[in-house]
Amino acid sequence: MLHIAPPLSPDDWRWLADIWRREWGGETVVTKGHMHRLTDLLAVIAWNEDARVGAATFAVGRDACELISANSMVVRKGIGTALLRAVEAEAQALGCQRIRLTITNDNLDALRFYQKQGYRLTRLYPGGVHTSRKLKADPPEIGRHGIPIRDELEMEKELCSPAA
Numbered sequence: 001m002l003h004i005a006p007p008l009s010p011d012d013w014r015w016l017a018d019i020w021r022r023e024w025g026g027e028t029v030v031t032k033g034h035m036h037r038l039t040d041l042l043a044v045i046a047w048n049e050d051a052r053v054g055a056a057t058f059a060v061g062r063d064a065c066e067l068i069s070a071n072s073m074v075v076r077k078g079i080g081t082a083l084l085r086a087v088e089a090e091a092q093a094l095g096c097q098r099i100r101l102t103i104t105n106d107n108l109d110a111l112r113f114y115q116k117q118g119y120r121l122t123r124l125y126p127g128g129v130h131t132s133r134k135l136k137a138d139p140p141e142i143g144r145h146g147i148p149i150r151d152e153l154e155m156e157k158e159l160c161s162p163a164a
C-alpha cells in the first residue's frame, strides 16, 4: 500500500541525497540559471510498505511553488501521481496559487506525464541548459531517447483556492 510522508529521519535524508546523486548528478539541481540545494528544499517520500519507492522535492515561494524533482523507483505504478498530489496539497495549504516546474527538452515521458496531470507549457528557454551547465557540469550532452539536451521547458498548473 502506497503512502506519502515527509522525510523525518537522517536515513530519509541520506536516501534522498543518494537519489539526487544518482538521478541528478549531485546534491544540487540547476533550473533556469538558479541552483537549488537539496538541503534547502521541502520533500516528500513515497513508501510502499516499508520501502522507499519515490521522492519529490519542492520550494515554496510567495504565491507559487516550484517542483524541483520527482523520481519514481518503479514507473507506471501511480507513484509519480501520488507524489504530485501530495506536493500540490502541501503547496496549496501553504498558500500557493500555482505550481511550476522545469523539464529539459529530452524528457518526453515527463512532458506527457505532467500534461496529463493538468500542467500547461508556459515558457520555453532555448539553450537554457547551456546556461545551467555554467553553474553545474551536468546534465550530459545527450539525454533520453538520444536527444541532445539543450532547452528548458517551464510548465505550470493553477491550484484551486482552498475552501473558504
Ligand SMILES: CC(C)(COP(=O)(O)OP(=O)(O)OC[C@H]1O[C@@H](n2cnc3c(N)ncnc32)[C@H](O)[C@@H]1OP(=O)(O)O)[C@@H](O)C(=O)NCCC(=O)NCCS
Residues within 6 Å of the ligand: 068, 069, 070, 071, 072, 073, 074, 075, 076, 077, 078, 079, 080, 081, 082, 103, 107, 109, 110, 112, 113, 116
Ligand atoms: C515522471 C515520473 C516521476 C512519473 O512517475 P510514475 O511513477 O511513472 O508516474 P505514474 O505511475 O503516476 O504515472 C505514469 C503513467 O503510468 C500510468 N499508470 C499509473 N499506474 C499504472 C498502473 N498500475 N498500470 C499501468 N499504468 C499506470 C499513468 O496513467 C501514467 O500514464 P501517462 O503518463 O500516460 O499519463 C517518472 O517517470 C520518473 O521518475 N522519471 C524520471 C525522473 C524525471 O524525469 N522526473 C520529472 C522531472 S523532475
